[in-house]
Amino acid sequence: MHTTPDQFEVTDRQSFITLLELMQQELAADPDLWENKTLPDFLAAIGAYANDIQGYYDNKQMRKNADEAAWSTFADILKGARVYE
Template sequence: MSNPLYELKITDKQSFVRFLGLLREDFISNPEGWENKTLPRFFEALATYTEDFLVYYNNININADTPEWSTFADIFKVVLPIDFPQRH
């Protein structure tokens, strides 16, 4: 099963904004699928992953110190519901 959140290529500000819109739509239509249902829990998970993603990016030769729009999308994707396909 495909998911538009993973099909969308994040290459610039506009595509990142579209990604955030899709993220919002999914949360509204599928809140029970989200592990982090409150903003405090969501931001805690987001902050934890953001601290740790440097190691992952270094392992795949991406410079996390100069992030691109796709980097921000990758950070958000990691806190998506567990049943999403193609989860990093």
């Protein structure tokens, strides 16, 4: 079974590294899945999504505090930045 970045759960540093590898593979295989394909666009989206991620958690009733640093939060920001407009 092929795992996509959205399906992959990050729990620690090593799984975060694996997520980055999955994201690279996804971008290379199907760049149309990404809204933010260039580094400047992706970096801008990371900043915007990091600013808005608590709202995402609240809307999904995830009971996570985005102000508490966690590998999973970093991963959620990167996953979201792929498609954030």
